[in-house]
Amino acid sequence: xxxxxxxxxxxxxxVWPALTPLLVAAVAAPFIGSTSTFVTLTLxxxxxxxxxxxxxxxxxxxxxxxxxxxxGHGAFIAVGAYSATVVYRFAAPxxxxxxxxxxxxxxxxxxxxxxxxxxxGFVYEKLLVAPVYGRHLEQILITIGGAIVIEQLLLAxxxxxxxxxxxxxxxxxxxxxxxxxxxxYRLVALALGLALFVAQLVVLSRTRIGLLIRAGVENRxxxxxxxxxxxxxxxxxxxxxxxxxxxxxxxxxxxxxxxxAGMGGELLVLVFIVIIIGGLGSVTGCLIGAxxxxxxxxxxxxLAPKLALVSNILLMxxxxxxxxxxxxxLGAR
Amino acid sequence: MTQTLTLDGVHxxxxxxxxxxxxxxxAPLGRTTMLLGRNGAGKxxxxxTIMGLWRASRGTIRLGERRLDxxxxxxIARAGVAYVxxxxxxxxxxxxxxxxxxxxxxxxxxxxxLAWIFGFFPALKKFxxxxxxxxxxGQKQMLSIARALVExxxxxxxxxxTKGLAPAIVDGLIACLKDIKQRGATILMVxxxxxxxxEVGDFVCVMDxxxxxxxxxxxxxxxDRALQGRLLGLSLDSHQ
Numbered sequence: 001x002x003x004x005x006x007x008x009x010x011x012x013x014x015v016w017p018a019l020t021p022l023l024v025a026a027v028a029a030p031f032i033g034s035t036s037t038f039v040t041l042t043l044x045x046x047x048x049x050x051x052x053x054x055x056x057x058x059x060x061x062x063x064x065x066x067x068x069x070x071x072g073h074g075a076f077i078a079v080g081a082y083s084a085t086v087v088y089r090f091a092a093p094x095x096x097x098x099x100x101x102x103x104x105x106x107x108x109x110x111x112x113x114x115x116x117x118x119x120x121g122f123v124y125e126k127l128l129v130a131p132v133y134g135r136h137l138e139q140i141l142i143t144i145g146g147a148i149v150i151e152q153l154l155l156a157x158x159x160x161x162x163x164x165x166x167x168x169x170x171x172x173x174x175x176x177x178x179x180x181x182x183x184x185y186r187l188v189a190l191a192l193g194l195a196l197f198v199a200q201l202v203v204l205s206r207t208r209i210g211l212l213i214r215a216g217v218e219n220r221x222x223x224x225x226x227x228x229x230x231x232x233x234x235x236x237x238x239x240x241x242x243x244x245x246x247x248x249x250x251x252x253x254x255x256x257x258x259x260x261a262g263m264g265g266e267l268l269v270l271v272f273i274v275i276i277i278g279g280l281g282s283v284t285g286c287l288i289g290a291x292x293x294x295x296x297x298x299x300x301x302x303l304a305p306k307l308a309l310v311s312n313i314l315l316m317x318x319x320x321x322x323x324x325x326x327x328x329x330l331g332a333r
Numbered sequence: 334m335t336q337t338l339t340l341d342g343v344h345x346x347x348x349x350x351x352x353x354x355x356x357x358x359x360a361p362l363g364r365t366t367m368l369l370g371r372n373g374a375g376k377x378x379x380x381x382t383i384m385g386l387w388r389a390s391r392g393t394i395r396l397g398e399r400r401l402d403x404x405x406x407x408x409i410a411r412a413g414v415a416y417v418x419x420x421x422x423x424x425x426x427x428x429x430x431x432x433x434x435x436x437x438x439x440x441x442x443x444x445x446x447l448a449w450i451f452g453f454f455p456a457l458k459k460f461x462x463x464x465x466x467x468x469x470x471g472q473k474q475m476l477s478i479a480r481a482l483v484e485x486x487x488x489x490x491x492x493x494x495t496k497g498l499a500p501a502i503v504d505g506l507i508a509c510l511k512d513i514k515q516r517g518a519t520i521l522m523v524x525x526x527x528x529x530x531x532e533v534g535d536f537v538c539v540m541d542x543x544x545x546x547x548x549x550x551x552x553x554x555x556x557d558r559a560l561q562g563r564l565l566g567l568s569l570d571s572h573q
Contacts, residue, residue, distance in 0.1 A: 208434070211427060214424070214426055214427060215427060215435055217426075218425065218426055219422050221386060221406075221422070222418070222422040222424070224405070224407050225384055225386065226435055226480070227438045228438075229405070
């Protein structure tokens with residue numbers, strides 16, 4: 001065929017979105033003034049961004065692939081945090097024994113939260129989401145209803161008072177480097193967020209299931225026409241998204257020192273801003289979006305606390321004016 | 334002759350629109366059947382209905398002895414039906430290799446078969462690791478067809494493979510389709526380009542208003558200009 005040898009256009013390496021967090025930090029630095037304050041704020045933002053990423057990454061995959069507006073995603077964040085309180089209650093005798101024991105209990109809390117939320121996600125998808133595929137208005141209504149039911153169940157099971165969810169002893173306190181102080185737990189959250197980012201990239205790029213998810217984000221019908229049960233893939237992605245929300249809930253709950261039934265709902269706006277900024281379905285975009293949201297929140301909170309209330313909406317407006325489909329949009333369906 | 338694919342009185346509704354009005358069609362084993370007709374006659378809907386992407390509201394679709402109507406597209410694909418849509422529907426975010434990996438459901442791709450595909454479509458070998466979204470229109474069409482060929486299939490459904498392609502690329506595609514034919518593939522192909530249809534097709538079915546209005550040998554239709562004009566409503570000289 002004639003154009004068999006035609007050279008491909010050089011793939012455009014789109015680095016500008018990835019550089020935006022650096023740009024934001026560079027712009028903010030002179031206004032903040034003190035180097036130690038700037039570094040402390042920036043590291044705190046990166047940790048917050050990592051936690052937001054964990055909570056949002058599942059939603060962006062589910063949204064991008066399944067075209068489902070899950071307004072109940074926040075409820076899974078709360079369920080994750082409450083699941084951690086259960087593990088900590090049972091593991092109380094072990095707490096503070098050693099770094100290894102604290103780490104073990106922390107990992108157990110993460111795994112338990114992921115399992116509980118994954119299983120709940122399975123039921124939620126079958127009962128609420130599957131019947132309204134492709135019907136956005138009904139999805140919004142039914143998933144908000146689902147979130148209310150889950151929230152009320154949490155209140156009934158655990159009571160109306162917030163439950164303490166302090167960091168393990170080994171993760172408390174700060175590391176100091178001169179005038180720069182970094183909370184240990186924030187470093188843990190940052191490391192875990194980055195590890196989950198790398199894990200998702202590896203799964204999406206190196207495994208067959210990852211290829212199917214990426215293909216499904218772009219063209220669900222063709223994935224089915226190639227012989228794959230897209231509905232089963234949907235359930236799997238939804239369970240993984242719910243599990244990630246649960247893990248994010250554990251991280252955020254410990255960061256806030258408490259589990260509350262309403263915590264997920266309060267975070268949902270931020271989570272949606274993250275995935276819209278990042279580009280629906282894009283894990284890398286989600287990380288960049290989460291980092292930007294965290295940086296802007298913290299810098300604005302320090303420099304102009306009143307501005308902090310609307311800073312993320314302004315960020316979203318600016319990003320969407322620049323890139324209407326988000327920072328790293330995937331192929332149009 | 335064994336009828337590999339048989340449609341019997343197939344009706345399809347899309348929303349409130351009644352598109353197919355009782356399609357009867359046989360696509361013989363190991364032969365290429367062309368599905369021709371004016372725009373909006375129901376050709377693409379027929380392929381999509383066979384593939385299960387639209388649900389037949391009435392009638393039966395059989396592949397050999399197996400009934401396909403009512404099955405999910407994934408089950409139909411696993412029964413050995415490959416679909417090359419008009420839109421090509423390649424996964425642009427995936428590489429050429431990844432597109433083919435997904436099409437090879439058995440797992441590893443057969444090296445000899447891959448070499449055969451590369452014989453027709455060297456560009457796919459050249460751009461093996463490149464993102465499919467960056468391919469040219471012709472290369473994307475190659476990838477779309479290669480995806481259907483990467484494993485042996487009982488039936489290939491191909492929808493307008495030459496649409497929008499340069500004439501020189503169409504010639505290459507004709508050569509490819511002829512070779513696929515010679516390997517014994519059963520093909521049902523929608524095509525607007527009568528030259529392609531004449532060169533590749535063994536049999537022809539002409540659709541109009543959601544029905545098959547003519548079925549016969551491609552050669553017979555190709556020789557009968559009056560019939561062409563009546564069935565297809567065009568002067569074929571301008572399409573040759």
